[in-house]
Amino acid sequence: MYKTVILGTGPAGLTSAIYLARANMEPLILEGPEPGGQLTLTTAVENYPGFSDPVMGPELIDTMRAQAKRFGAQFKTALVKEVDFSSRPFRLEADGLGEIQAESVIVSTGARAKMLEIPGEAENLGRGVSTCATCDGFFFRDKKVVVVGGGDSAMEEALFLTKFAKEVQVIHRRNELRASKIMQDRAMNNEKISWIFNSIPMEILSQNNQLTGIRVKNKETQEEQLIETDGVFLAIGHIPNTDFLKEAINIYPNGYVKVEPGTTNTNIPGVFAAGDVQDQRYKQAVTAAGTGCMAAMDVETFIETNPLK
Amino acid sequence: MVKELRANEFDTLVKAEEKPVVLKFTADWCPGCKQLAPIVESVAEELEEEIAFYHVDVDEELEFAQQYQVMSIPTLILFKNGEEADRVTAPEASEEVVRDFSSQ
Numbered sequence: 001m002y003k004t005v006i007l008g009t010g011p012a013g014l015t016s017a018i019y020l021a022r023a024n025m026e027p028l029i030l031e032g033p034e035p036g037g038q039l040t041l042t043t044a045v046e047n048y049p050g051f052s053d054p055v056m057g058p059e060l061i062d063t064m065r066a067q068a069k070r071f072g073a074q075f076k077t078a079l080v081k082e083v084d085f086s087s088r089p090f091r092l093e094a095d096g097l098g099e100i101q102a103e104s105v106i107v108s109t110g111a112r113a114k115m116l117e118i119p120g121e122a123e124n125l126g127r128g129v130s131t132c133a134t135c136d137g138f139f140f141r142d143k144k145v146v147v148v149g150g151g152d153s154a155m156e157e158a159l160f161l162t163k164f165a166k167e168v169q170v171i172h173r174r175n176e177l178r179a180s181k182i183m184q185d186r187a188m189n190n191e192k193i194s195w196i197f198n199s200i201p202m203e204i205l206s207q208n209n210q211l212t213g214i215r216v217k218n219k220e221t222q223e224e225q226l227i228e229t230d231g232v233f234l235a236i237g238h239i240p241n242t243d244f245l246k247e248a249i250n251i252y253p254n255g256y257v258k259v260e261p262g263t264t265n266t267n268i269p270g271v272f273a274a275g276d277v278q279d280q281r282y283k284q285a286v287t288a289a290g291t292g293c294m295a296a297m298d299v300e301t302f303i304e305t306n307p308l309k
Numbered sequence: 310m311v312k313e314l315r316a317n318e319f320d321t322l323v324k325a326e327e328k329p330v331v332l333k334f335t336a337d338w339c340p341g342c343k344q345l346a347p348i349v350e351s352v353a354e355e356l357e358e359e360i361a362f363y364h365v366d367v368d369e370e371l372e373f374a375q376q377y378q379v380m381s382i383p384t385l386i387l388f389k390n391g392e393e394a395d396r397v398t399a400p401e402a403s404e405e406v407v408r409d410f411s412s413q
Contacts, residue, residue: 033401033402034341036340040340041340058340077344077402079401079403095403096403096404096405125381125398126380126381126384126399127378127380127381127398128380130380130381135339135341135381135382136380136381136382138336138338138367138371139367139371139374139375139379140380141371209378210378211380231380
């Protein structure tokens with residue numbers, strides 16, 4: 001049995017791991033299908049304190065992982081399919097590892113990319129539809145691509161894609177961007193990027209397994225427009241990875257874990273949540289790391305005050 | 310070891326191969342590929358008698374990848390009698406998933 005099991009290896013889980021390993025709690029960290037989380041899909045990170053020069057997302061994660069390992073944190077690759085938090089020790093059913101018992105659990109499973117859920121999307125995923133510009137941008141050298149979304153990640157994807165594509169169009173459903181000023185300015189000043197505002201994607205079109213375009217509808221005029229493109233990159237937000245927890249802890253209807261404000265406590269004593277899985281508002285690498293630290297400290301207090309008999 | 314396949318070897322190593330062949334399209338800058346690599350390696354070793362496995366580095370063979378409409382990696386393509394039988398992009402990194410895909 002483990003004193004604590006951490007689910008997820010993004011900045012939240014890894015920060016928890018650093019704190020708990022350093023406190024001799026011998027944490028087990030379970031790594032899911034997207035090791036390192038969203039940071040591994042980004043390029044230069046400019047707003048993580050401690051790096052006066054930009055640090056690459058994957059490198060930042062590798063460094064955090066090495067830091068946790070240095071204090072003896074143990075990592076295993078396994079996806080948790082089911083949990084039983086009804087009594088202690090908690091039981092987790094992990095693919096490939098079988099049942100794991102734990103005195104406490106930190107849920108830091110993060111979030112996955114949201115899809116548009118429109119016709120043509122699912123069948124073209126990996127054939128022109130992508131949720132990761134840094135992974136797939138390479139295949140669009142001298143091609144035309146669109147990015148759907150209006151936040152910071154959409155700006156980042158669009159800017160990254162200008163390194164490969166000859167033309168990048170950003171489709172956004174509102175007439176103003178949600179992205180931070182600095183990212184907006186960068187995107188607006190890039191001459192390869194053009195903008196289609198007030199427009200909602202309706203359908204992704206393909207021919208012979210080759211993506212050919214995206215049909216969008218203008219919200220004001222109701223007019224539809226066909227945009228010819230070779231690739232569609234989605235940056236419309238994320239869905240927390242909580243499907244396996246629905247029966248076990250309190251979850252908001254939109255999928256985020258409910259935590260007691262100012263703590264990482266879920267409704268089950270001994271189960272804590274950190275990072276994007278419980279963050280509806282900030283969703284930054286540094287806030288994830290911050291709540292990861294909080295969860296680790298909450299675990300320590302919990303184990304001390306609630307020893308298993 | 311899963312060996313590298315160059316485009317000019319496709320006819321001899323894939324087209325002419327009697328066993329099913331799994332091509333893994335990958336690159337060294339792709340985080341998903343890094344996680345999948347040891348899993349494919351282990352499944353390839355296990356099924357070595359029945360199925361041939363190769364990896365294609367898209368940095369080296371972009372044209373070949375494009376010819377097979379690979380636009381996202383990692384992608385696994387299963388060939389039977391030299392023809393594409395199935396493909397999967399960014400599969401869950403589990404031996405079970407890769408084994409089931411490869412031996413279908």
